[in-house]
Amino acid sequence: MQKRSIQNLFVSCIALLLAFSAWFIAVPPAQAFDNPDLLPETDTPIIDLANFLPSVQEETLASQIDQFEQETGWKLRVLTQYDQTPGRAVKNFWGLNDRSVLLVADARGGNLLAFNVGRDVYDFLPRTFWVELQTRFGNLYYIREHGENNSIAQSIQTVADCLRDGGCNVVPGLPREQWILTLVTSILGGVICGLAAVPRRSGQLVAWQWALIFSPLWGILFIAFGIGPVVTRTADWLPLFRNVLGFALGLVVAYLSPMFSGSRASEI
Numbered sequence: 001m002q003k004r005s006i007q008n009l010f011v012s013c014i015a016l017l018l019a020f021s022a023w024f025i026a027v028p029p030a031q032a033f034d035n036p037d038l039l040p041e042t043d044t045p046i047i048d049l050a051n052f053l054p055s056v057q058e059e060t061l062a063s064q065i066d067q068f069e070q071e072t073g074w075k076l077r078v079l080t081q082y083d084q085t086p087g088r089a090v091k092n093f094w095g096l097n098d099r100s101v102l103l104v105a106d107a108r109g110g111n112l113l114a115f116n117v118g119r120d121v122y123d124f125l126p127r128t129f130w131v132e133l134q135t136r137f138g139n140l141y142y143i144r145e146h147g148e149n150n151s152i153a154q155s156i157q158t159v160a161d162c163l164r165d166g167g168c169n170v171v172p173g174l175p176r177e178q179w180i181l182t183l184v185t186s187i188l189g190g191v192i193c194g195l196a197a198v199p200r201r202s203g204q205l206v207a208w209q210w211a212l213i214f215s216p217l218w219g220i221l222f223i224a225f226g227i228g229p230v231v232t233r234t235a236d237w238l239p240l241f242r243n244v245l246g247f248a249l250g251l252v253v254a255y256l257s258p259m260f261s262g263s264r265a266s267e268i
């Protein structure tokens with residue numbers, strides 16, 4: 001009992017000592033969100049604190065941004081950061097306004113790219129455009145293949161091209177991964193349409209009623225998800241032709257599958 005009481009007294013003293021020491025421990029000052037010391041002395045449209053851009057590519061991209069601003073009046077700016085960032089200080093440094101687009105590249109998150117967009121820009125490039133732009137060029141797979149520098153350069157080039165053309169509702173171009181998804185949905189739409197059109201009565205060639213009943217489903221898969229993303233992103237006819245062919249093949253295979261299964265069953 002005496003030993004246990006000594007242990008309890010010792011623990012109480014340690015707890016009391018820690019409580020008093022908390023009053024004397026200096027709390028480190030919080031880092032300010034504005035850090036103008038990181039800003040360059042010269043006027044430049046690119047601040048590459050994370051060193052994502054090679055010097056030659058940075059000079060070329062900066063020249064293109066300056067020329068684009070002189071031609072159109074739209075202001076494009078690039079900030080790369082990692083451990084440190086100037087924060088809100090870039091707003092006054094660059095004079096960001098409603099006609100500005102700020103690309104922030106930070107490799108610490110799940111996506112490299114983030115965009116600070118002026119109010120007037122949304123009239124030409126809607127919010128869905130920026131979400132698609134971020135997910136297409138800022139994802140880990142794209143960066144692994146092309147690098148952070150090309151992710152930044154391609155994003156800026158896409159924004160500049162769309163603003164120069166009067167705006168875009170979607171990001172131009174059809175990546176292979178996205179086309180494969182549209183092809184899969186086209187084939188799936190054809191399968192559903194073919195199964196719905198299978199005759200259900202003797203002497204009936206096509207069950208048009210069932211095909212029409214299921215038309216919202218296969219129509220959304222084929223038209224909205226299979227054709228829409230292709231025609232809005234590229235003028236190339238080959239992906240469109242492949243998706244139409246995939247829909248037709250899925251329809252024919254699904255329509256004829258009961259006949260083959262029935263013939264095999266009769267043979268057995």
